Amino acid sequence: MPTIKKLVEISKQYRQELFEKFLQVGQGHPGSVFSITEILVCLFYEKFIRFDKKKLKFHDKIIISKGHATVALYPILKNFGVLSIKEWDNWGKKGLKSQLRVFGNTSIPGIDATTGSLGHGLGVGCGLALSYKKDKIDKNVYVIISEGELYEGSTWEALLFAKHYNLDNLKIIVDQNLLIILGKTDECLKLSPIKNKFKGFGFDVIECDGHNIQHLKKAFSKKTKNLKIILANTIKGKGFSIMENIPKWHYWNPLNNQEIEKCRAEIK
Amino acid sequence: MTLQRDIFINEVYEALKVNKKIYFLSADFGAEALDRLRKNFPKNFIHCGISEQAMFDVATGLALEKKKVFVYAMAPFISLRAIEQIKCGPSMMDLPMTILSVGIGLGYADAGPTHYATEDFACLRSIIGTKIFTPSDNLTVKFLAKDIIKNNKDLNYIRLDRHPVQDNISNLSNGGFQEGFRIIGNFDENKVVIISHGRILNQCLEVLKNNNNKCFVVDLFRSKPISKKLITTLKNNKKIIIVDEQCLAGNLSSSVFEAFSNLKIFPKIKSLYLPEEHVFENGGRDYLLKKYKLDSHNIELGLSSNF
Numbered sequence: 001m002p003t004i005k006k007l008v009e010i011s012k013q014y015r016q017e018l019f020e021k022f023l024q025v026g027q028g029h030p031g032s033v034f035s036i037t038e039i040l041v042c043l044f045y046e047k048f049i050r051f052d053k054k055k056l057k058f059h060d061k062i063i064i065s066k067g068h069a070t071v072a073l074y075p076i077l078k079n080f081g082v083l084s085i086k087e088w089d090n091w092g093k094k095g096l097k098s099q100l101r102v103f104g105n106t107s108i109p110g111i112d113a114t115t116g117s118l119g120h121g122l123g124v125g126c127g128l129a130l131s132y133k134k135d136k137i138d139k140n141v142y143v144i145i146s147e148g149e150l151y152e153g154s155t156w157e158a159l160l161f162a163k164h165y166n167l168d169n170l171k172i173i174v175d176q177n178l179l180i181i182l183g184k185t186d187e188c189l190k191l192s193p194i195k196n197k198f199k200g201f202g203f204d205v206i207e208c209d210g211h212n213i214q215h216l217k218k219a220f221s222k223k224t225k226n227l228k229i230i231l232a233n234t235i236k237g238k239g240f241s242i243m244e245n246i247p248k249w250h251y252w253n254p255l256n257n258q259e260i261e262k263c264r265a266e267i268k
Numbered sequence: 269m270t271l272q273r274d275i276f277i278n279e280v281y282e283a284l285k286v287n288k289k290i291y292f293l294s295a296d297f298g299a300e301a302l303d304r305l306r307k308n309f310p311k312n313f314i315h316c317g318i319s320e321q322a323m324f325d326v327a328t329g330l331a332l333e334k335k336k337v338f339v340y341a342m343a344p345f346i347s348l349r350a351i352e353q354i355k356c357g358p359s360m361m362d363l364p365m366t367i368l369s370v371g372i373g374l375g376y377a378d379a380g381p382t383h384y385a386t387e388d389f390a391c392l393r394s395i396i397g398t399k400i401f402t403p404s405d406n407l408t409v410k411f412l413a414k415d416i417i418k419n420n421k422d423l424n425y426i427r428l429d430r431h432p433v434q435d436n437i438s439n440l441s442n443g444g445f446q447e448g449f450r451i452i453g454n455f456d457e458n459k460v461v462i463i464s465h466g467r468i469l470n471q472c473l474e475v476l477k478n479n480n481n482k483c484f485v486v487d488l489f490r491s492k493p494i495s496k497k498l499i500t501t502l503k504n505n506k507k508i509i510i511v512d513e514q515c516l517a518g519n520l521s522s523s524v525f526e527a528f529s530n531l532k533i534f535p536k537i538k539s540l541y542l543p544e545e546h547v548f549e550n551g552g553r554d555y556l557l558k559k560y561k562l563d564s565h566n567i568e569l570g571l572s573s574n575f
Binding site for chain 1: 328335357360
């Protein structure tokens, strides 16, 4: 297992790769992508998501229900050899073909479900988890939902379903960065107290720092009496002072040379 | 009389005896046959609560793992409440799934317009990859269920009636079933063609009884995709009446017109359909069909009217 220090380095490396890719592609959702970087690094490198080296396939499933952040998976898939380097390199270069898109879909190797419209991923995860339970297959399904997806009724429908069918192989992670496109969630339409709402649905809630790999590791490992939801407190656009907690950085914005260099320096 | 839904579910029941990869999902919608299925195959019946949206997402997850999934609810809700889940799930991920939609058209007359499905055909027709079936009798339901259970590779939208329909309105061979239509009456290029599907086709058959020399009827039980063979068969018929228990926008007449025009054939089409209004008036389904000129009398008038 890599050390926590090493995982912090890997997270930094992914931020660098993704930042350069955003510059090339000129679009996307950096705020949401950078808020889940450590969550993904912890899941993949601490082997919560198990990898079959021979088949070059992940044993467990992951759904980025907040589909606009699926891009965060691409460099990880590339580094595990699931996604070709060529696909990654070509993406965003004029005249070159690539399967990669701003939103993930099942035509891309390693992407388990097509997402993009909010509120679907948790239900799809329920279906996968139910299937594995019925077939007695040891597979976990990790679903990362955004706090903004809690506005979608289908998310709550899926939570009822997961609880009723006791889908303990379904691992729900809420990326709680407190922002949606037009501002703070509690100012746009109050969501809090989220924790109490989950508890009311019969889940145990573990709140943690979503950028602290040690905290995340502990949260993912912790056994709970009831089904578990991890409420990961994150910062939208984490790692880049120009983006952090700024709603407009939900989307990519043009940067001048000085700003580009500043961003690069901050993630060195 | 056995209901279409029970016939379909009974076929699923039989298949479950040997295939445990079948899952039947319901949004709290029942049937006599479903009671037996739930009792004897509890592991394969998934109650999703009154949550059509989550039901389709769950169904998508199951289908991703190669399960044969049947999704079942009342027509107005299964079609419109969860249409985006159908688009982003089975349609976009190209997954086989069968949607059983019960109570099409004014089937829930007396309940009122919240329960009418008078636009479900147009909505589901617009979803990429759907195959749409509206069986007019029980025999077709049986063929359909057996075929889907055996082949299961499409995103099927099955429109079933809430009320009893005839067991067998006309012979149906396997070849005819695969074509998706059957001709009732004697084909003649000089006759008026009446095209319909579902329970309302019976109104057209009433017309046929007294007008065999003037028209014949096409039971278009698969309306997406429409068989090219049908269009080429009818290429010389000049007048077509299309009867659909739906509002006009995107209904069966749109489908048929598009199928003809794609082959650069342009017959005169008269479309009989429900009005563009929410129907609050009561009186039962047949009363409403008569009021909106979708009864045999008014279809018959269409035979001699100007096109």
